[in-house]
Amino acid sequence: MEKVAVLGAGSWGTALALVLADNGHNVHLWTHRENLAEEINRAHTNEKYLKDVKLPTSIQANHDLKTVVEDAGHVVLVVPTKAMREVCAQLKQVLNQKVIITHASKGIEPGTYKRVSEVMREEIPSNLYEDIVVLSGPSHAEEVSLRQPTTVTVSSEKLEVAEEVQDLFINRQFRVYTSPDLVGVELGGALKNIIALGAGISDGLGYGDNAKAALITRGLAEIARLGTSMGANPLTFSGLTGIGDLIVTCTSSHSRNWRAGNKLGKGHPLEDVLEQMGMVVEGVRTTKAAFQLAQDQGVEMPITSGIYRILFEAAEPRDVVDELMTRIRRHEMEDLTNILDEKMND
Ligand SMILES: NC(=O)C1=CN([C@@H]2O[C@H](COP(=O)(O)OP(=O)(O)OC[C@H]3O[C@@H](n4cnc5c(N)ncnc54)[C@H](O)[C@@H]3O)[C@@H](O)[C@H]2O)C=CC1
Numbered sequence: 001m002e003k004v005a006v007l008g009a010g011s012w013g014t015a016l017a018l019v020l021a022d023n024g025h026n027v028h029l030w031t032h033r034e035n036l037a038e039e040i041n042r043a044h045t046n047e048k049y050l051k052d053v054k055l056p057t058s059i060q061a062n063h064d065l066k067t068v069v070e071d072a073g074h075v076v077l078v079v080p081t082k083a084m085r086e087v088c089a090q091l092k093q094v095l096n097q098k099v100i101i102t103h104a105s106k107g108i109e110p111g112t113y114k115r116v117s118e119v120m121r122e123e124i125p126s127n128l129y130e131d132i133v134v135l136s137g138p139s140h141a142e143e144v145s146l147r148q149p150t151t152v153t154v155s156s157e158k159l160e161v162a163e164e165v166q167d168l169f170i171n172r173q174f175r176v177y178t179s180p181d182l183v184g185v186e187l188g189g190a191l192k193n194i195i196a197l198g199a200g201i202s203d204g205l206g207y208g209d210n211a212k213a214a215l216i217t218r219g220l221a222e223i224a225r226l227g228t229s230m231g232a233n234p235l236t237f238s239g240l241t242g243i244g245d246l247i248v249t250c251t252s253s254h255s256r257n258w259r260a261g262n263k264l265g266k267g268h269p270l271e272d273v274l275e276q277m278g279m280v281v282e283g284v285r286t287t288k289a290a291f292q293l294a295q296d297q298g299v300e301m302p303i304t305s306g307i308y309r310i311l312f313e314a315a316e317p318r319d320v321v322d323e324l325m326t327r328i329r330r331h332e333m334e335d336l337t338n339i340l341d342e343k344m345n346d
Pocket residue numbers: 008009010011012013031032033049078079080081083086087104105106107139140141142278279280282
């Protein structure tokens with residue numbers, strides 16, 4: 001079995017380490033917090049990020065990055081998107097062998113508006129990796145750590161490398177598919193967090209299931225619109241990393257994005273909500289990025305724009321809902337028809 005280095009011991013990094021340990025791999029988990037490494041090695045718990053979960057004793061945590069990646073065949077990065085560039089810069093200093101790099105983070109880099117794999121390619125010299133793979137899909141860490149049935153997708157430029165990562169993670173509770181559409185898989189995972197904030201806001205306002213279904217469906221339309229304009233295959237958004245992840249994040253109280261939105265809908269200020277969460281709420285920064293990208297690409301994203309105004313311009317959520325409901329009348333499938341027409345003419 002292989003030595004696998006997992007970088008980031010938050011909820012998701014720890015849950016993925018557990019899947020890999022279940023598969024018999026030799027898992028080394030890096031955390032930048034020395035006291036967390038000590039807790040994982042001594043008590044086999046990570047109480048702050050995965051409450052009440054007993055970790056396999058085979059997971060070894062370490063605060064020293066060089067030791068963690070030494071001789072590993074795979075490196076799995078699972079830190080918040082805003083920390084990705086910094087962690088990649090540290091990684092390249094200590095990596096002495098060629099590895100397969102997988103990331104499982106769902107965001108767009110603040111400021112540059114780049115996808116995570118683009119950031120990684122900029123930071124890590126290409127002679128240090130076989131390929132860069134993304135792992136995404138409907139997968140709350142809390143359920144994965146209880147070994148409840150979960151399905152995800154891995155994608156990379158080289159199919160054989162994605163298949164190797166599929167083999168690394170797949171087991172009876174954790175089913176892994178492959179996809180060639182790296183752009184669509186990464187964008188679906190990042191952009192669904194914006195809509196999940198919206199679903200939380202809607203629930204916080206006391207609106208019902210009709211409103212949430214509308215947000216999920218029309219949210220998917222605008223995700224597909226932006227994604228396609230950035231080179232994604234529109235079909236990817238009807239898969240696990242599109243509608244699948246959108247459903248789970250908009251409807252589950254495990255979701256940090258949904259929970260943050262719910263508090264916003266109940267009238268709590270954004271700074272208080274983020275401080276109380278104590279975990280990453282990727283959708284907030286991704287809303288800013290998507291709002292800007294939509295303008296750059298000339299793509300209409302009314303839900304994203306509304307959430308942007310709630311988060312950053314103190315718009316009243318009820319006013320935003322009212323504006324969305326009274327927009328100019330449209331043909332429902334206008335976007336899809338245009339996208340399909342464009343594909344046919346390609
Ligand atoms: N929690 C979940 O169920 C899932 C999360 N994800 C994605 O995985 C990524 C990580 O999320 P979580 O593990 O949930 O976050 P988290 O908030 O639970 O943990 C983040 C971890 O990153 C560490 N970290 C923060 N800044 C760092 C830095 N500069 N250098 C090194 N380490 C740093 C923190 O100490 C913490 O251990 C996010 O992009 C998220 O969208 C994806 C699928 C499921």
